[in-house]
Amino acid sequence: MQNKSERYIPLIVTVGQVVIFPYYIVWLKEVSFSYTLFAWLFATFSFAAAWGYRFFQSRGEKPRSLIASVYVAMGVVYIVVGYWKLPIEYLPYVALMTQIILGFLQGYFRAWHTKQRSYHVHAINHYLIVGVIMIGLSFMKVVSPSIFLTVFGTILCMCGMWEVVRGFDFKMMK
Amino acid sequence: MKGITKFMKKPWFLGILVFAMAILVIWNIPIEKRKYGFSQSGLATDYTGLLPERIEKVVNVHNRNELQRIVQEANKKGKHISIAGLQHSQGGHTYYKDGIVLDMRGFNRIVEINKQAKIVRVESGASWEDVQEAVTPYGLALQVTQSQSIFTIGGSLSVNAHGRDIRFGPMAETVREMTVLTPTGEIKQLTRDDTEEWTTYILGGYGLFGVILDVTLNLTENEVYTIHTKKIETEKYESYLHRVLENQNIAMHYARISVAPGTFLDEMYVIDYNKTKKQDKTTSLKEEEGVRVSKFALDLGRKGGKLEDLFWEAQRLYINSIDGKTITRNNAMRSESTFMEFTTPGRVEVLQEFFIPVDSYEEYMQSLKDLLPHNDQDEDFKVHNITVRYAAKDNMTSLPYAKEDMLGLVILVQHGLKEKEIAHAKTMIQKWTDVTLQYGGTYYLPYYPYQTKEQFKESYPNWKSFKKQKAERDPNEVFVNLFYDHYMK
Numbered sequence: 001m002q003n004k005s006e007r008y009i010p011l012i013v014t015v016g017q018v019v020i021f022p023y024y025i026v027w028l029k030e031v032s033f034s035y036t037l038f039a040w041l042f043a044t045f046s047f048a049a050a051w052g053y054r055f056f057q058s059r060g061e062k063p064r065s066l067i068a069s070v071y072v073a074m075g076v077v078y079i080v081v082g083y084w085k086l087p088i089e090y091l092p093y094v095a096l097m098t099q100i101i102l103g104f105l106q107g108y109f110r111a112w113h114t115k116q117r118s119y120h121v122h123a124i125n126h127y128l129i130v131g132v133i134m135i136g137l138s139f140m141k142v143v144s145p146s147i148f149l150t151v152f153g154t155i156l157c158m159c160g161m162w163e164v165v166r167g168f169d170f171k172m173m174k
Numbered sequence: 175m176k177g178i179t180k181f182m183k184k185p186w187f188l189g190i191l192v193f194a195m196a197i198l199v200i201w202n203i204p205i206e207k208r209k210y211g212f213s214q215s216g217l218a219t220d221y222t223g224l225l226p227e228r229i230e231k232v233v234n235v236h237n238r239n240e241l242q243r244i245v246q247e248a249n250k251k252g253k254h255i256s257i258a259g260l261q262h263s264q265g266g267h268t269y270y271k272d273g274i275v276l277d278m279r280g281f282n283r284i285v286e287i288n289k290q291a292k293i294v295r296v297e298s299g300a301s302w303e304d305v306q307e308a309v310t311p312y313g314l315a316l317q318v319t320q321s322q323s324i325f326t327i328g329g330s331l332s333v334n335a336h337g338r339d340i341r342f343g344p345m346a347e348t349v350r351e352m353t354v355l356t357p358t359g360e361i362k363q364l365t366r367d368d369t370e371e372w373t374t375y376i377l378g379g380y381g382l383f384g385v386i387l388d389v390t391l392n393l394t395e396n397e398v399y400t401i402h403t404k405k406i407e408t409e410k411y412e413s414y415l416h417r418v419l420e421n422q423n424i425a426m427h428y429a430r431i432s433v434a435p436g437t438f439l440d441e442m443y444v445i446d447y448n449k450t451k452k453q454d455k456t457t458s459l460k461e462e463e464g465v466r467v468s469k470f471a472l473d474l475g476r477k478g479g480k481l482e483d484l485f486w487e488a489q490r491l492y493i494n495s496i497d498g499k500t501i502t503r504n505n506a507m508r509s510e511s512t513f514m515e516f517t518t519p520g521r522v523e524v525l526q527e528f529f530i531p532v533d534s535y536e537e538y539m540q541s542l543k544d545l546l547p548h549n550d551q552d553e554d555f556k557v558h559n560i561t562v563r564y565a566a567k568d569n570m571t572s573l574p575y576a577k578e579d580m581l582g583l584v585i586l587v588q589h590g591l592k593e594k595e596i597a598h599a600k601t602m603i604q605k606w607t608d609v610t611l612q613y614g615g616t617y618y619l620p621y622y623p624y625q626t627k628e629q630f631k632e633s634y635p636n637w638k639s640f641k642k643q644k645a646e647r648d649p650n651e652v653f654v655n656l657f658y659d660h661y662m663k
Contacts, residue, residue, distance in 0.1 A: 033204050040202065044195045051188035058185050092203040096196055102451045104192075 009159045010113050011122050011129070015107070018130045019137070020152045023145035027081055028099075031091040041095055045103035067112055068163035071126065074105050075156030081103025082149025109140065191480030205465050218269040222524050222622050226658055232275045233259075235299070237389050238353075238361065243386070244274065246359035247426045248649040248652045254326035256655045257381040259299060263333060263620040264524060266656025267380055273654065276385065278328055284308040285388060291491050291547060292393040293350060298328030298386040305391075306459055306504050310338040313455035315396040317342040319356070319430070321563075323508040326387045333620040334378035334575075336565045336582065337507060338426040338447070340419065342394075346570040351390040357383065375643055377598040378571030380619065382644055382653050394452050396503050399425060399447035402499040405490065408442050412535045415564070415581070418446060425449050426506055430493075431539075431583075432487035435549035439539055441486075442562070443493045447506055454502045467606040468513035476516075476558055476588065478551030516588070523558070523588045526603060527566060527618035528579040534613040541609050555602050559586040573634045577618045582618070600624045607633075623660045630661050637661070 032038035077098050110133055113119055181187055217226040221466055230253075230358045248255050257276050258268035269275050278299035285295040285310055289312045302323035305316065319320045320330060320337045334346050342348060354376055354606060375383040388452050406414055408431065418427050424448035431439060475485030516523035550556045561584045568574035575582075589599035604625035607617050616633040631637055640663050 005593050037199065037202055037204075040195070040199050044192065044199055047188065047192045047195050051185060053491060054183060054185045054188055087517065087519045093200070096203075100192055174318050 006116060006118055009071070009163065010109075010116060010118070011125060012108065012155065012159060014113070014122060014126045015129045015133065016152050016155060018126070019133050020148060023148045024078075024081065026145050028095055028140075031088075031093065031095045037092070042097045044096065045099040048100045048103025049074060049107035049110070052104035052109075053111040054107075055104070056108045058109035062077070066148070067109070068160045070105050070109050070160075071156050071163060072160030074102065074109075075153045075158075077101050077105075078149045078153030078156065080153075082146040082151075088152060180426060183405070190395055205469055205512045210367050214467055216315050218275060220261045220264055222264045222522055222562060222583055224264075224522060224524070224622055227266070227269055227271050227656065229256075229269050229275055230272050232277050234277045234279075237281075238355065239384075241276065241355055242359050242361060244276070245355055245357065245652060248274065249271060249358060249650050252650065253652070254654045255652050257328065257332075257385055257653070259298055259329035260301065260302065260324065263329065263380075265619070265621055265623045265660070267332075267620060268655065269653045270656060270659070278326060281387075282326075287312060288313075289314070294393055295390045296327055296389055297388045298331070299326055299401060301326050302330070303459075303508065306508060309393060310459055310504050311455070312382075313396050313453050314393040316395050316507060317348040317392050318345040319507050321507060321509045322511045324511050326494075328390060329389075331377050331386060331389065332381050333618075334568065335620075336563060336576075338428050338563060340427050340564045340566070341425060342392075343566045344568040344570060344574075344576065347378065348371075348392045349373070349389050350392055352376070353384040353387040353389075355387055355649070357652045361387070365530060374570065374572050375640070375647065377547070378568075379574055380573075380657055381655060382658055383647055384653065392639060394503070396545075397425065398450045398452040398454050398457075398500050398502055400450055401496050401499050401501055402446040403493045404444050405493075406442050406444055408440055408539050409536055411442055411444070411562075412533065415532060415535075417562075418444075420496060423449050425503070427564060430651075431491065431560040431562060432486050433557050433560055434483040435551070436483045437486060438548040439543050439546075443489065445493065447498075447501070447503075450500070457502050457505070459508065460485050460505045462510045462512050463514045468510060469515065472513060472558075474609040476556070477591060478553075478556055482551075482558075493526065496610075504541045509650055511584075514586075521588060522591055523586060524622050526585045526587060526606075526621050528583045528585070528610040528615055528616070529575050529604065530583065530610060531582055532579050534615070538609070538615070540612045541612070542606075545605055545609055554590050555599050556588040558588060560584065572636055572640050573619065575618055575633075577616070580615070604629065619657065619661075623657065627661060 028041060029038060032041060080094070113122070131164055218229045219226045220545060233244060245255065247253070254270050255276060256267075256269045256273050257278060259269050259278050281299035282301070282304060283297045284300065285297065287294050287309060292314060294305060294309055296313075302316065302319045302325060303401075305327065318337060318339050320335050325335070325551055330345060331349065334344055338347060345417050350366065352373065354362050356372070362372060362516060365407065366373070369662035374381070376386060410427065415427075417433045418424050424446050427445065429442050429444045432441040433439070452589075471485055471488045474481045491621060543551060546557060547553055561583045561586065565576040565580045565582045568576045587603070588598070589595055604626060607625050607629045610617060611629065611632050617629070626632075634640075644662065
């Protein structure tokens, strides 16, 4: 039988990332100043994702390796973007860093996720849940995208912590 | 192909790709990140952003008939109009509460270049850069313009700007003819012997006497100069400048005073441009160079203390490096400006300029030493740069800052935006203005008006006649701005 972490957390991460994406894009657009820079920041994200994916594969596909840290690191990035009020002077540089880190982590996570037993079920559920949430969000008066980014960042950190605690329990049982 | 695919599968290769992309992105992050002007949520501001104001609308101007109709309608309906170019004036000269702003940037045609007569006719919304691009292929150059080419012709003439040239007098004197739209909606063609004295009030009139539609400017040869630089003591500058003025071989000159703690107001760098009698038709206009390095150095200097000493030393290295090099006149008149961008939240960097009679310079600098802190590292009010330029006596405009041959000290000042920080900056600048007035000097009006009305009246004794003429020529107060409100009401 699947454990709860394997069943729910990857789904929360994939759904959350898609739902939060429009808010993240708004932030990224504001700090990019030009379309060229905006596009290049995405190119960086993409290359970093490829790097993260390959990095996971090259480590011998250990099933649970580092995934808790990946959740926490992703969470920290979203919290930084949503919560910290950084001077405009530094924002493009911070955006570049977040694109690299998020890209790498997302690539790593995706590579790990495809190896999970629940991956194909998640893929279907993911699309359905994202659709429902997006319809729900469209009726909400958004106070500030930063609130969503911070909340999602916190959820990811909690997922990471849960994985750490669960891993610890698992070892103790052994 | 197989090899490439194999290569791309290596994690280290992908890591290098990300690193390379990151470097590319960093290199393309713009230096100028600030937004100002008409884009801020319906509020208009200018370069400092210190005087935000709600305006009725912005009209992008494209032809003179449209302009004439707007002005005539404003007369009938009691509307107010302000004129804006690139908005580098910093005292609300380009907008007014609930007023109409004429955005002149689209009114920027180069109408005619006459190589034989050495003149260019240009619409007022064009920038100096536009003119430089048009006249350089003819081997021609402007007689007077600012050391940077980022301003509009109309804006510079409205503030009667000055630059590095020490031979052609004030900018206003280089205007041969001008077409203006008066406050009552009349289009007038003005020449230098304008009997109605419109030129006296429009040039250096801060946009209060009508719209400059086009101007015919005198040109000169795009000569090649050799640059000569030197470090001197401040107390020797007066005599040095007299020698420069006597030496007809020197076409342009400016200097920079140290504000670094170790050499505070004691040291200067002087930069002269010597004539070579060679005309240039082939050298292209230079683009902004070394912006990132310059900005990094300036940002270090902005921290004050030892870092400002380091910045002064860096300037020494730079100034030594250009000694003996050649430059065309047009390129000497288009210095870099992007590196000056300042974006620290809660703080602002503003310009002020004080004019002092040439022969009072030495005593004036002694008095400044008593007024300003030698090391402003921990102060809120920081002085980051003082550039010195020569401004010849102005007989043409109604509010002349150069009542005799003067030295203009262009000051870059940084201060906080809290109420008490602004108040402190105001006090400091008012004290500075008092010292300037004691020596028979004046201060420049295109900047944020920290000065009092009394200081304005003392600096510009002709203000009464300026105000009287304004009432006569613009009875419905069509052309107004925040500057007018501050000083003339």
